[in-house]
Amino acid sequence: MVKIRIGVYVCHCGSNIGGVVDSKAVAEYAQTLKDVVVARDNKYTCSDRGQEEIKQDVKEHKLNRVVIASCSPNLHERTFRRTVADAGLNPYLFQMVNIREQVSWVHAGDKDAATEKAKDLVRMGVSKVRLLEPLLERRVTVEKSVLVIGGGIAGIEAALQLSSLGVKSHLVERTPSIGGRMAQLDKTFPTTDCSICILAPKMVEVGASPNITLHTYTDVEAIEGYVGNFNVTLRKKARHVNMDRCIGCGSCAEVCPVKVPSEFDMGMGNRKAAYVPFPQAVPLKYTIDEANCLYFKTGKCQLCVKACPTDAIEHDTIDVLEDLRVGAIIVATGFDPYTPKVRDYFGYREFANVMTAMEFERMVNASGPTKGHIVRPSDGKTPRRIAFIQCVGSRNKKIGNQYCSNVCCMYTMKNAQIIKEHEPDTDVSVYYIDIRAHGKGFEEYYHRLRERYQIEYIRGRPAKIWQDPQTLNLKVRAEETLLNQITDREFDLIVLSVGLVPAAGTDRIAGMLNLSKSNDGFLQEAHPKLRPVETTTEGVYICGCAQAPKDIPSTVAQARAAAAAAAAPILRGEFVIEPLVARVDEEACVGCGLCVEVCPYKAPRLVKGPVGQKAEIVEVLCRGCGVCVSACPHHAIKAEQFSDEQLESEMMAALKAEVR
Amino acid sequence: MSGETEETFIGGQKTLVVEEKVVLDKEYDPEFVAEIVKYGGRDVKTCHQCGNCTGVCPYSLKTLYKTRNIIKMCQLGLKSLVLQTPWLCATCYRCYEHCPEDINAAEVMIALRHIAVRDGFIPDFIQRVTRNVRQYGQSVAPAREVEILRTQLELGPLSYAKPRYGKTINEVQYIMRAMGYDKLVHVLDEKPKEKAAGAAADQAAEGEVR
Numbered sequence: 001m002v003k004i005r006i007g008v009y010v011c012h013c014g015s016n017i018g019g020v021v022d023s024k025a026v027a028e029y030a031q032t033l034k035d036v037v038v039a040r041d042n043k044y045t046c047s048d049r050g051q052e053e054i055k056q057d058v059k060e061h062k063l064n065r066v067v068i069a070s071c072s073p074n075l076h077e078r079t080f081r082r083t084v085a086d087a088g089l090n091p092y093l094f095q096m097v098n099i100r101e102q103v104s105w106v107h108a109g110d111k112d113a114a115t116e117k118a119k120d121l122v123r124m125g126v127s128k129v130r131l132l133e134p135l136l137e138r139r140v141t142v143e144k145s146v147l148v149i150g151g152g153i154a155g156i157e158a159a160l161q162l163s164s165l166g167v168k169s170h171l172v173e174r175t176p177s178i179g180g181r182m183a184q185l186d187k188t189f190p191t192t193d194c195s196i197c198i199l200a201p202k203m204v205e206v207g208a209s210p211n212i213t214l215h216t217y218t219d220v221e222a223i224e225g226y227v228g229n230f231n232v233t234l235r236k237k238a239r240h241v242n243m244d245r246c247i248g249c250g251s252c253a254e255v256c257p258v259k260v261p262s263e264f265d266m267g268m269g270n271r272k273a274a275y276v277p278f279p280q281a282v283p284l285k286y287t288i289d290e291a292n293c294l295y296f297k298t299g300k301c302q303l304c305v306k307a308c309p310t311d312a313i314e315h316d317t318i319d320v321l322e323d324l325r326v327g328a329i330i331v332a333t334g335f336d337p338y339t340p341k342v343r344d345y346f347g348y349r350e351f352a353n354v355m356t357a358m359e360f361e362r363m364v365n366a367s368g369p370t371k372g373h374i375v376r377p378s379d380g381k382t383p384r385r386i387a388f389i390q391c392v393g394s395r396n397k398k399i400g401n402q403y404c405s406n407v408c409c410m411y412t413m414k415n416a417q418i419i420k421e422h423e424p425d426t427d428v429s430v431y432y433i434d435i436r437a438h439g440k441g442f443e444e445y446y447h448r449l450r451e452r453y454q455i456e457y458i459r460g461r462p463a464k465i466w467q468d469p470q471t472l473n474l475k476v477r478a479e480e481t482l483l484n485q486i487t488d489r490e491f492d493l494i495v496l497s498v499g500l501v502p503a504a505g506t507d508r509i510a511g512m513l514n515l516s517k518s519n520d521g522f523l524q525e526a527h528p529k530l531r532p533v534e535t536t537t538e539g540v541y542i543c544g545c546a547q548a549p550k551d552i553p554s555t556v557a558q559a560r561a562a563a564a565a566a567a568a569p570i571l572r573g574e575f576v577i578e579p580l581v582a583r584v585d586e587e588a589c590v591g592c593g594l595c596v597e598v599c600p601y602k603a604p605r606l607v608k609g610p611v612g613q614k615a616e617i618v619e620v621l622c623r624g625c626g627v628c629v630s631a632c633p634h635h636a637i638k639a640e641q642f643s644d645e646q647l648e649s650e651m652m653a654a655l656k657a658e659v660r
Numbered sequence: 661m662s663g664e665t666e667e668t669f670i671g672g673q674k675t676l677v678v679e680e681k682v683v684l685d686k687e688y689d690p691e692f693v694a695e696i697v698k699y700g701g702r703d704v705k706t707c708h709q710c711g712n713c714t715g716v717c718p719y720s721l722k723t724l725y726k727t728r729n730i731i732k733m734c735q736l737g738l739k740s741l742v743l744q745t746p747w748l749c750a751t752c753y754r755c756y757e758h759c760p761e762d763i764n765a766a767e768v769m770i771a772l773r774h775i776a777v778r779d780g781f782i783p784d785f786i787q788r789v790t791r792n793v794r795q796y797g798q799s800v801a802p803a804r805e806v807e808i809l810r811t812q813l814e815l816g817p818l819s820y821a822k823p824r825y826g827k828t829i830n831e832v833q834y835i836m837r838a839m840g841y842d843k844l845v846h847v848l849d850e851k852p853k854e855k856a857a858g859a860a861a862d863q864a865a866e867g868e869v870r
Contacts, residue, residue, distance in 0.1 A: 345758065395708075396760035433710040463715020463758060479711030479720070481728060486714060486721060 004130050005037045007063040011045040011070035020104035022115045029119045033126045037061045046076050051083040058087035065129045069097040069122050090134035097125040127653035131646045135579035142228035142569050143327035152180020154332035154544025154559040161563035163211035172215045177281035186365040189414040190445035203282040223512045226620035227539025228575045232324040238317045240288035245312035248284035252304035260292045266359045269369030274304050328539045328566040335500040335545035338393030351467045352378035354494045378472045383492035388412045390432040394499030403520045405499030406549040409436045412497045413449050420453040429456040500549040513540050522548050533562040541566050580640050581622035588636035589614045595628035689737030701771035703763045704734045713755035713765050719748045727765050743781040746772035790847045797829040
């Protein structure tokens with residue numbers, strides 16, 4: 001057996017460590033430990049010079065193990081693994097000891113004790129590094145296509161970006177058309193571009209792209225597998241219209257006798273049971289809504305069948321399951337507008353002339369239910385005094401949404417401008433708590449709004465809204481906090497600037513993919529700053545409002561980032577798996593399945609073998625957390641680099657005891 | 661000459677001029693929030709001053725005090741300003757029901773009362789009410805006119821005057837002494853104790869309080 005020769009490097013990290021821990025003394029102490037050939041302290045171990053020194057020492061002193069006492073492995077473990085590998089050693093014959101986050105930063109008050117603790121930790125590291133074994137990184141081949149869940153602007157942009165990189169993608173959307181929430185908006189801030197006008201070309205491009213397979217009116221039924229090899233089951237809901245034959249002429253909708261509230265128009269207008277959600281829909285194919293169609297209710301009608309010039313109507317089709325294999329997944333499930341509750345005390349659904357901003361958005365849209373005229377729902381008259389109420393469903397602990405929805409301040413400004421342009425005589429007031437105009441050109445927009453459009457800003461959250469029984473006008477009581485005065489004012493129409501909540505299906509998708517969520521219910525990225533589109537599940541990326549409320553420019557930027565991140569393993573053709581995983585000793589395993597139950601990543605599975613059922617770890621799914629190791633009643637699972645012997649030797653070193 | 665100056669001084673509006681009205685550093689008490697927490701209040705620092713509490717407060721409508729202002733004074737620790745204010749609160753808890761930051765302003769008011777009393781900011785009416793409770797077992801003092809009217813109408817005396825209530829009132833007084841409440845609000849017994857037993861109990865109670 002080769003004699004173990006260890007090199008120990010103790011970092012000063014400028015004064016981060018050196019200001020508290022006597023790094024020199026720690027290095028001198030390390031020199032006295034068993035098998036340590038060389039021990040040094042350096043100012044910045046992670047610098048080129050520090051790394052170069054390690055490489056030289058490995059060659060000169062024939063080191064075969066390296067211990068670095070510096071910061072958290074979260075920061076530089078990868079750096080040092082590479083250094084060790086460059087020096088010609090197996091990168092896993094290296095142990096990192098954290099003397100910054102766990103020593104100098106937390107024990108700044110007691111320098112001597114901190115130095116002693118650093119020595120203890122280094123001794124533990126040296127003890128463990130002796131028992132480390134060389135590990136090999138495994139590579140998996142990657143299926144060369146991506147699944148994009150959600151056909152809003154985030155999903156569309158991600159799919160288009162993948163397409164431009166030459167990567168094939170499957171874009172799945174649960175409604176009959178792609179477009180999502182952006183298609184519902186009238187204008188966009190701060191440029192007041194027509195929303196559908198800038199979105200429609202992208203939708204058409206998706207429809208025409210040979211690299212994008214579009215699955216509309218489709219749910220994701222199940223996802224299994226791991227990075228590079230996801231098995232996806234899609235449920236293609238029965239459209240009852242033959243997609244190849246339908247020419248989108250609309251004859252079926254013309255004759256259809258059933259009228260139901262349109263989801264696209266937020267229930268403000270009606271649609272037929274045979275419908276396209278909006279004129280620019282992609283694909284422009286009609287859908288027959290099973291829940292409302294007369295034929296499915298009574299077995300009669302079939303007027304659409306007679307009207308259709310291409311015989312495209314097929315009432316007897318059923319849902320179809322389709323299997324896909326993809327290498328990566330982008331989740332872009334988006335948001336739902338918040339529905340005001342009774343406990344918001346703003347009289348939504350109680351008073352006719354209180355509406356949400358999304359409903360207002362459809363109302364002012366030229367293709368909306370009122371053809372773009374601003375009217376009061378109660379009597380159809382043009383309102384002369386309109387109030388917006390900000391932070392409805394946001395920044396409110398009482399209803400559970402503590403977060404700021406990011407876009408409401410700005411879309412309210414845009415809505416106010418639209419009102420002023422449609423009806424210049426209208427008085428517009430905005431009840432706000434704080435105005436957050438943080439983006440490029442936003443503050444200027446806020447200024448222009450007050451200057452040119454004379455929008456009145458009232459700082460205070462309305463306390464009470466009540467209705468005049470005769471006129472159905474609304475009275476608002478609020479403290480005008482900057483005046484220190486309670487005011488009662490009358491308005492013809494009140495628009496609640498509702499916040500954003502995660503879309504209804506987010507939880508289901510998160511469950512399938514093992515994604516974690518932050519407290520606000522949106523999907524959690526792997527690192528808030530440095531890994532903003534990755535998730536803790538390898539090969540799964542997030543973008544758009546599924547991650548957090550955000551405006552269209554940020555969504556587009558994030559969608560492209562997600563596409564680039566997802567394309568990386570696909571264009572490389574393989575994915576490297578860290579070998580720090582759990583391994584099953586087949587002889588000891590009795591196939592009880594406890595590991596399968598406890599694993600948060602679905603990594604272990606039971607396989608039938610010649611000698612009965614045994615557990616097996618799917619390495620790509622394993623994150624090396626060690627839950628199965630501790631759960632296994634027969635000690636049949638071992639976590640690489642965290643084996644019982646290795647941990648025990650560390651423990652013994654901590655207690656200054658000899659390892660048995 | 662000086663009279664003329666006064667008339668010309670800001671257009672004769674001298675009455676509107678007050679002494680320099682600035683709040684100085686020394687009036688801020690950074691420890692005040694912790695003190696409120698100690699007396700049962702919560703979370704005052706998280707208030708973002710939306711004013712919803714003021715709008716729903718029945719007293720803010722009728723008086724110069726605004727719930728939001730009181731919370732702001734608490735955040736800044738402007739003790740001398742805030743300790744005058746909490747007595748109007750009816751503890752109806754509407755502020756709490758509506759607060760988007762989940763701050764319980766009513767409980768903050770209660771905490772402020774504890775602090776005010778401890779620091780000696782006790783309004784007259786509190787002392788009066790305490791005196792009434794001690795004497796009659798109820799917070800409102802009986803009016804002499806009512807007594808006269810009742811006699812004329814041949815109605816009996818009010819319940820507090822009935823002998824069997826004397827025992828109850830004694831008990832109330834005992835509780836007040838035991839809790840040190842009478843001392844706290846500076847409403848001490850004027851007359852010396854008649855019964856030895858009462859005095860002994862009083863001593864025992866005081867011993868307990870200490």
